[in-house]
Amino acid sequence: xxxxxxxxxxxxxxxxxxxVDKELDEELSGFLEMAxxxxxxxxxxxxxxxxxxxLEQGSLEVTKAIVHSAGWEFLVETWWQDLRFxxxxxxxxxxxxxxxxxxxxxxxxxxxxxxxxVDRILFRSVPYPQADQLVSFGLTAPxxxxxxxxxxxxxxxxxxxxxxxxxxxxxxxxxxxxxxEQNPVRLACARVELNFLPTLGVQPIAGRNFSPDEDxxxxxxxxxxxxGLWRSRFGGDPxxxxxxxxxxxxxxxxxxxxxxxxxMPTLLPTDILLPEALDEAVxxxxxxxxxxxxxxxxxxxxxxxxxxxxxxxxxxxxxxGAPPEFRSEVHLSVRSLRDRQVQDARLASWILFGAxxxxxxxxxxxxxxxxxxxxxxxxxxxxxxxxxxATPARLLRQRLTESLLLxxxxxxxxxxxxxAFLRVFVAIAxxxxxxxxxxxxxxxxxxxxxxxxxxxGVVFGLAPALSSPSPEMLCGKEVRSxxxxxxxxxxxxxxxxxxxxxxxxxxxxxxxxxxxxxxxxGLEAQNVLTEMISLGAYRYPAPPQQIEFFDELLARxxxxxxxxxxxxxxxxxxxxAMRSTIYSAIEVTGRARPTEGTGGMVGWRAVSPDYFSALGxxxxxxxxxxxxxxxxxxxxxxxxxxxxRRLFPSGGAIGxxxxxxxxxxxRTVVGIAANVKNNGIAEQAAPELYIPWKNEDNQNFRxxxxxxxxxxxxxxxxxxxxxxxxxxxxALPVAIETMxxxxxxxxxxxxxxxxxxALFAAMGMLLAxxxxxxxxxxxxxxxxxxxxxxxxxxATPLSILKMILGSIARWIAAGAVAGLxxxxxxxxxxxxxxxxxxxxxxxxxxxxxxxxxxxxxxSAWIPASRAMRVDxxxxxxxx
Amino acid sequence: MxxxxxxxxxxTLDMLILKTVALEPMHGYGISVRIExxxxxxxxxxxxxxxxxxxxxxxxxxxxxxxxxxxNNRRAKYYALTNQGRKRLSNETREWGRQVAAIARILEAx
Numbered sequence: 001x002x003x004x005x006x007x008x009x010x011x012x013x014x015x016x017x018x019x020v021d022k023e024l025d026e027e028l029s030g031f032l033e034m035a036x037x038x039x040x041x042x043x044x045x046x047x048x049x050x051x052x053x054x055l056e057q058g059s060l061e062v063t064k065a066i067v068h069s070a071g072w073e074f075l076v077e078t079w080w081q082d083l084r085f086x087x088x089x090x091x092x093x094x095x096x097x098x099x100x101x102x103x104x105x106x107x108x109x110x111x112x113x114x115x116x117x118v119d120r121i122l123f124r125s126v127p128y129p130q131a132d133q134l135v136s137f138g139l140t141a142p143x144x145x146x147x148x149x150x151x152x153x154x155x156x157x158x159x160x161x162x163x164x165x166x167x168x169x170x171x172x173x174x175x176x177x178x179x180x181e182q183n184p185v186r187l188a189c190a191r192v193e194l195n196f197l198p199t200l201g202v203q204p205i206a207g208r209n210f211s212p213d214e215d216x217x218x219x220x221x222x223x224x225x226x227x228g229l230w231r232s233r234f235g236g237d238p239x240x241x242x243x244x245x246x247x248x249x250x251x252x253x254x255x256x257x258x259x260x261x262x263x264m265p266t267l268l269p270t271d272i273l274l275p276e277a278l279d280e281a282v283x284x285x286x287x288x289x290x291x292x293x294x295x296x297x298x299x300x301x302x303x304x305x306x307x308x309x310x311x312x313x314x315x316x317x318x319x320x321g322a323p324p325e326f327r328s329e330v331h332l333s334v335r336s337l338r339d340r341q342v343q344d345a346r347l348a349s350w351i352l353f354g355a356x357x358x359x360x361x362x363x364x365x366x367x368x369x370x371x372x373x374x375x376x377x378x379x380x381x382x383x384x385x386x387x388x389x390a391t392p393a394r395l396l397r398q399r400l401t402e403s404l405l406l407x408x409x410x411x412x413x414x415x416x417x418x419x420a421f422l423r424v425f426v427a428i429a430x431x432x433x434x435x436x437x438x439x440x441x442x443x444x445x446x447x448x449x450x451x452x453x454x455x456x457g458v459v460f461g462l463a464p465a466l467s468s469p470s471p472e473m474l475c476g477k478e479v480r481s482x483x484x485x486x487x488x489x490x491x492x493x494x495x496x497x498x499x500x501x502x503x504x505x506x507x508x509x510x511x512x513x514x515x516x517x518x519x520x521x522g523l524e525a526q527n528v529l530t531e532m533i534s535l536g537a538y539r540y541p542a543p544p545q546q547i548e549f550f551d552e553l554l555a556r557x558x559x560x561x562x563x564x565x566x567x568x569x570x571x572x573x574x575x576x577a578m579r580s581t582i583y584s585a586i587e588v589t590g591r592a593r594p595t596e597g598t599g600g601m602v603g604w605r606a607v608s609p610d611y612f613s614a615l616g617x618x619x620x621x622x623x624x625x626x627x628x629x630x631x632x633x634x635x636x637x638x639x640x641x642x643x644x645r646r647l648f649p650s651g652g653a654i655g656x657x658x659x660x661x662x663x664x665x666x667r668t669v670v671g672i673a674a675n676v677k678n679n680g681i682a683e684q685a686a687p688e689l690y691i692p693w694k695n696e697d698n699q700n701f702r703x704x705x706x707x708x709x710x711x712x713x714x715x716x717x718x719x720x721x722x723x724x725x726x727x728x729x730x731a732l733p734v735a736i737e738t739m740x741x742x743x744x745x746x747x748x749x750x751x752x753x754x755x756x757x758a759l760f761a762a763m764g765m766l767l768a769x770x771x772x773x774x775x776x777x778x779x780x781x782x783x784x785x786x787x788x789x790x791x792x793x794x795a796t797p798l799s800i801l802k803m804i805l806g807s808i809a810r811w812i813a814a815g816a817v818a819g820l821x822x823x824x825x826x827x828x829x830x831x832x833x834x835x836x837x838x839x840x841x842x843x844x845x846x847x848x849x850x851x852x853x854x855x856x857x858x859s860a861w862i863p864a865s866r867a868m869r870v871d872x873x874x875x876x877x878x879x
Numbered sequence: 880m881x882x883x884x885x886x887x888x889x890x891t892l893d894m895l896i897l898k899t900v901a902l903e904p905m906h907g908y909g910i911s912v913r914i915e916x917x918x919x920x921x922x923x924x925x926x927x928x929x930x931x932x933x934x935x936x937x938x939x940x941x942x943x944x945x946x947x948x949x950x951n952n953r954r955a956k957y958y959a960l961t962n963q964g965r966k967r968l969s970n971e972t973r974e975w976g977r978q979v980a981a982i983a984r985i986l987e988a989x
Contacts, residue, residue: 006938024930027907027956031926034908037951057926066927070934 010073024067028060078394082401089402093374097406099770100370104410106763107363108449109417114356114756115449116418116442117425118349126338127261129201133298135307136265136340137167139318140333146340147333148172151289153318155280162314163307167296168192168199171276174268176702178536179233180246186536186733187229187271189247190264193278197224199297200265206230207241207256214255215275217282221252224273227260247272249538265295265337295337308334348753351829355505355760358498362764364453365491366771371403372488373778400458407454415446429752488775489811495768496815497822499761500852504823506761507844508830508837509754515836516747521574522676522685524616527564528739529717530572531706533725533732546701547694549728554608556724557708563717564709565614568693569607572705573615574677574743578603581660583687588647589657589666602643603678603686604660608693612638612673614707615739622654622671629670629692636692637667643687644672660689667691681746682835714738753833765852769859776808777863787867788875797868804864805857812856816849823848892924892932893941894975897960897968900942904959906949907933933958941967 013020032053039049057063068074090097128134138147149157154169161167170192177189194215197204204224214222223245225234234240244251252274264270283289298307315332342349382395390398418441533553540546550568557566571578583599609625611617620641629636637658644653657666675685695701710717718736725734780787787800795803827839837844899905899913911924936942941964947957960968 005940009934009938023956026954028926028930030906030953030955031908031911033953034906034949034955038912063925063927063930067930067934070931071938 006072010071010076013071013073014076021064024064028063032057032060079397079401082398083405085398086402086405090405096370096374099774100367100406101409101413103363103366103370103767103770104406104453105413105417106767107360107367108410108414108446108453109421110760110763111356111360111449112414112418112441112446113421113425114352115445116422118353119442119445126265126341127263128337130297131337133165133300134200134265134295134337135164135298135304135334136293136295136337137164137307137311137334138292138294138332139315139330141330147294147335149292149294150318151278151283151292152286153288153314154292154294155278155283155289156318157311157314160314161296163299163302163310164296165299166195166199167294168196169276169278169292169294170196170264170266172291172293173266174264174270176534176536177248177272178538180249180536180538184536184731185233186534188269189272189274190268190270191274191276193276196273196276196295199295201297202259202262204256205259206238207254209256210275211255215277217277217279219275219277221247221250222255222275223247223252224256224258225254226258226271227262229271230257247274248536265341266293267341304334304336308332347829347832348749351505351753351833352756352760354826354829355502355757358502359760359764359767360449360452362495362498362767362771365495366767366774367406367453368459369488369491369771369774373774376778376782403458404454407450410453411446411450414450415441418446425756428755488778489808492768492772492775492808493811493815493818495764495771496812496852496856497819499764499768500816500819500848501822501826502757502761502764503848503852504819504845505826505830506754506758507848508827508834508839508841509750509757511841511844512834512837513747513750513754516681516750519677519681519836521681521743522617522674523573523739525739525743527709527711527714528615529708529710529714529721530737530739530742531708531718531721531725532735532737533704533706535702535732537702539729540702543695543699543701550701550704553706553725553728556727557706557721560717560720560724562710562712564711565610565707566709567608567611567614567707568704569605569611569707570693570701570704571605572707572742574679574681575746578605578678578688580604583646586647586660587658601686602660603688605688605690606693606699607690611690611707614709615676616709617676618674620672620674622669624671625690625692630694632694634692635665635667636670638671638673638690639669640673640685640688640690641675642685643689644669646687665696681743682750750833750835765855768852769855772808772812772856773859773863776804776860777866779807780804780863780867783867784870784875787870788872791870792872792876800870801861801864801868804867805860808860812853812860816853819852820845820849892928893936894968894971895922895924896929896932896936896958897941897964897971900958901960901965901968904945904947904957906947906955906957908955910958936964940964 032050035053035057036046036049039052040046044052054060126134136147138149140147149169158167158169170190174188174190177187179185179187194210194212197209205227207224210222210224213219225240230236230240234243240254240257243254245254246252258273278290278292296307298304302310311332311334319327319330339346385395386392422441533550535546535549540549554566554568557563580601580603583602584593586602587593607625609627609629612619612624622638625636625638628634637660639647639653647653647658648656653669653672656669658669659666673690676688677683677685678688679686693701706721708717708721721736722734725732783804790800790803791797823845827845831839895914896910899910899917905913907926907929911926911929914922914924933942933944937944937958940961942958943961944956944958946954949955
């Protein structure tokens with residue numbers, strides 16, 4: 001009640017200022033009049049009485065001011081005054097204002113956007129309840145670095161989950177599956193165990209999880225559909241439960257709908273979950289059994305390390321049954337689900353995060369420098385205001401208001417910059433950085449960075465103001481504070497040091513990127529077009545239909561004019577995706593298999609005739625496959641140079657017979673092909689073998705790549721390719737890319753990181769340059785008089801320039817030395833991202849130092865050259 | 880606000896003003912004279928503190944004001960006690976009595 005009245009009174013005082021003033025005026029003068037009258041009654045003259053009353057009561061104006069400043073509205077009023085004054089001051093120094101706001105915007109914007117992006121990767125929890133209990137566990141081997149388990153072991157392990165509340169499994173990856181109804185669509189299906197969702201802690205939003213009866217071999221098929229599919233295909237109809245759909249031509253009953261935010265722990269986009277239907281008896285009998293992805297929820301209070309220790313006995317037991325060559329290479333691994341998901345995005349995220357913090361630091365020091373410079377030029381103004389009666393608190397508040405105003409403008413600019421940056425990140429980011437697509441601007445982050453910048457502004461802006469202005473300031477003499485100059489120069493050194501490490505890092509990554517892009521692939525990517533075709537299981541259930549389709553397609557493509565070569569293969573280099581076997585499984589006629597270790601992996605592909613000429617892979621010896629090799633009776637094989645040298649160190653591989661799968665046919669080596677990068681461009685080529693593309697047992701031709709070499713415009717060819725494919729099956733989804741595009745994708749991530757780091761390095765350098773410019777400019781302005789005296793006494797302009805540059809050069813040099821040390825540590829972190837360049841390589845550091853010194857020199861030289869042109873007469877009269 | 884009014888502390892001045900206007904509505908000068916008279920010249924309240932206190936009490940709803948003519952036919956703002964003010968005054972008077980008695984006891988005890 002009284003608060004309301006207080007508020008109302010204050011508001012009235014604010015908005016009806018004149019009226020309230022008039023009332024107070026009248027009341028006070030009445031008061032004095034009455035006091036005077038009293039004195040007149042006691043015998044004073046009227047004038048004396050008025051004077052005496054005034055003496056007794058103090059000046060009318062002072063009293064008014066006292067009454068006026070007693071209410072809360074006074075604070076509002078003066079704050080408004082401060083704000084207007086601050087805005088005026090900012091407008092009066094556009095140079096300072098623009099640089100300060102720009103600095104703040106860049107710092108806040110870059111930090112917020114990067115943090116918003118990496119926050120989801122590094123810090124946000126995965127979207128399951130008590131996600132910190134969720135782990136990915138199982139075996140790892142050189143073949144497979146993500147945890148997996150073999151069915152025969154898993155069925156034993158899950159009987160006694162040990163450190164886990166529950167463990168669950170799924171078939172690795174997702175498989176294409178077709179919704180074969182009207183408007184058929186290609187979907188991604190995953191097969192998961194009964195307790196998959198309960199272990200993750202996910203509840204269907206409609207319907208239910210699978211029942212034990214449904215997760216059995218040969219059970220009637222049931223399916224859970226994703227939220228997205230539910231909305232897009234079934235219009236979000238709750239009646240979809242118990243509805244039967246046709247999946248790959250077979251009926252399946254929808255039992256549940258997954259929540260909107262559901263994601264697979266493997267992060268693969270998935271439309272439909274099917275029961276895994278693992279047959280325990282089969283798994284045991286056919287040991288090692290199926291490969292499974294296994295996840296678990298830890299018992300409360302158990303750490304990841306403890307659970308790994310608890311699993312050791314089971315692991316040792318499982319190893320007993322493994323082939324001896326595997327034992328030394330297989331390890332037990334348990335890691336949190338988040339670790340599994342972010343894997344290699346982690347290091348990159350930390351690096352970006354570090355880089356952007358460095359930029360923020362430079363921005364803050366810049367702002368601090370600017371404010372320090374301004375503070376010292378405003379000493380006299382403050383002294384005057386102090387002398388006129390402003391209290392120190394009021395002066396402090398004034399400065400605070402200015403800093404905050406800058407902060408607000410900078411924050412607003414920062415939001416814009418952050419928004420733009422984030423859009424750029426998401427646009428240029430490579431595939432496979434988890435959750436980047438979902439990254440949105442995080443208001444907490446913007447607020448945090450804004451707070452940091454404001455704080456740095458306040459701290460550095462206020463530090464000089466805290467010492468109340470000395471009266472000497474009033475007499476017009478600059479009182480020089482060397483301590484403050486020292487602080488500013490040290491800040492410059494810090495900026496130089498940080499910029500140097502950023503530049504070095506960016507240089508290393510750019511150099512590595514260019515190495516990567518010029519690395520020889522072993523094939524000629526130019527003029528090659530590729531088309532990936534994935535046949536639906538419904539229309540093409542078995543290899544004969546699949547082979548028939550591809551034969552037909554190949555025949556059509558051969559007729560296209562302007563095509564130099566056409567070939568098929570099941571997988572394509574240089575990405576790492578290919579089928580593989582272990583080296584020790586390769587048997588050469590008349591030689592015992594090696595028994596020690598697996599010997600690593602050997603990749604293999606099924607390729608059609610002309611594969612090597614289509615891709616431009618050199619045949620070192622022997623010949624390519626021909627149509628004769630596709631005859632059922634022929635079993636030929638081509639080795640890569642690497643594999644041939646390893647299998648046949650003394651040469652003479654051609655004509656030898658060998659087999660690479662225990663049950664497989666014996667094959668005759670007909671050729672040796674040059675090595676091709678087949679494991680990503682950054683890795684060494686792995687040993688590789690090729691078999692002819694033909695219908696053999698254990699072969700699957702659902703997914704294949706068409707390789708087409710033609711000197712014509714790829715756009716023309718790709719239209720041809722598309723129409724020829726559509727002529728055979730119009731509903732078939734195809735992905736056409738040129739080979740250079742495919743190769744380019746592999747260096748996308750390094751390019752992304754290098755581009756961002758280069759951007760930040762450039763930003764950091766720009767900010768540092770502005771900082772140096774400011775400091776030197778201020779130095780020159782401050783010493784104008786001194787320079788005038790020196791010149792009057794005979795100093796040449798050149799010696800003045802030397803003096804000014806020399807004073808800052810020491811600090812730049814100190815910064816560079818500190819920066820060298822910092823770079824040494826920073827480049828260490830980058831080592832694992834580098835390709836064919838050592839983190840110790842002196843060239844990037846040398847280049848960074850050179851660039852930075854050049855930039856520093858120029859940004860110091862511009863204001864310093866102003867000192868050269870100082871007219872001694874003007875300078876002496878200065879002040 | 881650095882005004883010193885005798886040795887009056889803020890709360891006490893409020894109480895004295897409330898007490899003064901409790902008898903009858905009165906204008907600013909009248910209140911200052913009355914306080915001086917009642918305290919036999921010990922408390923001299925100057926206009927600054929007085930009017931700040933008026934503003935404060937008025938906003939707290941303890942007194943209300945009204946422009947009226949004085950006996951000398953001058954326009955002046957008269958302050959009167961509200962019901963809330965009356966309650967506050969009796970509370971504070973009681974509290975003051977208790978405190979004074981307590982302090983007196985402590986001082987006499989030695």
